Amino acid sequence: xxxxxxxxxxxxxxxxxxxxxxxxxxxxxxxxxxxxxxxxxxxxxxxxxxxxxxxxxxxxxxxxxxxxxxxxxxxxxxxxxxxxxxxxxxxxxxxxxxxxxxxxxxxxxxxxxxxxxxxxxxxxxxxxxx
Amino acid sequence: xxxxxxxxxxxxxxxxxxxxxxxxxxxxxxxxxxxxxxxxxxxxxxxxxxxxxxxxxxxxxxxxxxxxxxxxxxxxxxxxxxxxxxxxxxxxxxxxxxxxxxxxxxxxxxxxxxxxxxxxxxxxxxxxxxxxxxxxxxxxxxxxxxxxxxxxxxxxxxxxxxxxxxxxxxxxxxxxxxxxxxxxxxxxxxxxxxxxxxxxxxxxxxxxxxxxxxxxxxxxxxxxxxxxxxxxxxxxxxxxxxxxxxxxxxxxxxxxxxx
Numbered sequence: 001x002x003x004x005x006x007x008x009x010x011x012x013x014x015x016x017x018x019x020x021x022x023x024x025x026x027x028x029x030x031x032x033x034x035x036x037x038x039x040x041x042x043x044x045x046x047x048x049x050x051x052x053x054x055x056x057x058x059x060x061x062x063x064x065x066x067x068x069x070x071x072x073x074x075x076x077x078x079x080x081x082x083x084x085x086x087x088x089x090x091x092x093x094x095x096x097x098x099x100x101x102x103x104x105x106x107x108x109x110x111x112x113x114x115x116x117x118x119x120x121x122x123x124x125x126x127x128x129x130x
Numbered sequence: 131x132x133x134x135x136x137x138x139x140x141x142x143x144x145x146x147x148x149x150x151x152x153x154x155x156x157x158x159x160x161x162x163x164x165x166x167x168x169x170x171x172x173x174x175x176x177x178x179x180x181x182x183x184x185x186x187x188x189x190x191x192x193x194x195x196x197x198x199x200x201x202x203x204x205x206x207x208x209x210x211x212x213x214x215x216x217x218x219x220x221x222x223x224x225x226x227x228x229x230x231x232x233x234x235x236x237x238x239x240x241x242x243x244x245x246x247x248x249x250x251x252x253x254x255x256x257x258x259x260x261x262x263x264x265x266x267x268x269x270x271x272x273x274x275x276x277x278x279x280x281x282x283x284x285x286x287x288x289x290x291x292x293x294x295x296x297x298x299x300x301x302x303x304x305x306x307x308x309x310x311x312x313x314x315x316x317x318x319x320x321x322x323x324x325x326x327x328x329x330x331x332x333x334x335x336x337x338x339x340x341x342x343x344x345x346x347x348x349x350x351x352x353x354x355x356x357x358x359x360x361x362x363x364x365x366x367x368x369x370x371x372x373x374x375x376x377x378x379x380x381x382x383x384x385x386x387x388x389x
Contacts (some may be wrong), residue, residue, distance in 0.1 A: 007165070023169065027156055045170075046171060048281070050277050051277050051281060054175060054277055055171040055175050058179070059174055103301050
C-alpha cells in the first residue's frame with residue numbers, strides 16, 4: 001500500500017447527500033462489431049446517462065474489443081415476473097418448433113443445389129464446345 | 131522525417147520527457163485512489179484511466195529509448211528528481227480530496243489533449259503516429275473529467291463549493307503546464323512540435339471556462355509567466371522527491387533486474 005494512503009485525512013465536516021441517494025441503476029448493452037446486436041453486459045450505478053456511459057466504457061468496454069455501448073435506466077425496463085408471468089406453456093406445443101423440418105428441408109435444398117450445379121456445369125460445357 | 135537532425139535531438143528529448151513525465155506522475159497520483167474512489171463505478175473507471183496515463187508514458191519512453199540509449203524503465207525510474215520534466219501540478223498530493231483530484235485532472239487532461247493534437251501533426255513521423263493514437267484516448271479522459279466537473283458543479287452546495295475551491299487553488303499553478311522546455315521554439319519552427327491553429331493557452335482557457343460554466347462554476351487563468359522556472363527545466367516541488375522515493379522504491383533495490 002502506498003505510504004500516502006496510510007493516513008488519509010478525515011473530510012472536514014459532515015458529508016451531505018440526499019436521503020434518496022444520488023445514483024440510479026443503468027443497464028448496459030455492448031456491441032462487439034458493427035451490425036451485431038447489442039447484448040446485455042451488466043449494470044452500473046451513475047448520476048445520469050452521460051456518467052453511466054463513462055462508467056460502462058471503462059467497465060465493460062475494456063475487456064474485449066467493443067464498438068458501441070447503450071445504457072438504459074433500469075426503471076425504463078418493463079419486465080415479466082418469474083413466479084407470476086407464464087411464458088412457456090404447460091401443454092405440449094412442440095409443433096411450434098421448427099426442429100421437425102430441419103432434416104427434410106436440408107435434403108430438399110441439397111437436391112436443388114446439386115441440380116443447379118449440374119445445370120451450370122452443362123452450360124459451361126456447351127459454351128466451350130460451340 | 132523519420133530521423134531527427136542532430137541539433138533537434140536534445141530539445142526533442144526534453145519535450146517528450148515533459149509529455150511522458152506529466153503522464154507518469156498523474157497516473158501514479160491517480161492510482162492512489164484505487165480502492166478509495168467515491169463510488170465503486172468511479173473507483174474502477176479512475177483506476178482504468180490511471181493505467182492509461184501510465185501506458186501513454188511507457189509508449190513515449192519507448193519512443194525515446196533509442197535516442198537516449200536507455201530502457202523505458204530506466205527513463206521512468208532511474209533518474210534523479212532534477213532530470214524529470216513534469217509540471218508542478220502533477221507532483222502535488224491531493225490529500226484524498228476528490229474535488230482536488232478531479233480539478234487537477236481537468237486542467238491536465240485538457241492541456242494534454244491540445245498538446246497531443248499538436249504532436250499528432252509533427253514532422254517527425256514516429257512521434258506523429260504515436261501522438262495520433264494517444265490523442266484519441268486522451269479525448270476519452272477529457273469526456274470523463276468534464277462530466278465530473280459539471281456533475282459536481284450542479285450537485286449540491288457542498289460539492290459545488292468544494293470543486294470551486296479546488297479549481298481556485300490549482301488555477302495559479304496550472305498555466306505552468308505551458309512552460310517551455312529548453313529550445314522549444316526550435317522544435318516549433320521545425321514543425322516537430324507544430325504551432326497550434328489558435329493560441330494554445332487561449333484555446334485551453336476557453337474550453338475549461340466553457341465546461342466550468344456549464345456546471346455553474348468559474349475559472350480565472352492568467353497566461354504563464356515566461357520568466358518563471360518550473361518543472362520543464364528541472365525545478366520541482368519537494369513533493370516530487372517523496373513521490374519518486376516511493377514510486378522507484380522497488381526499482382532502486384536492483385536496477386535492471388529482469389521481471
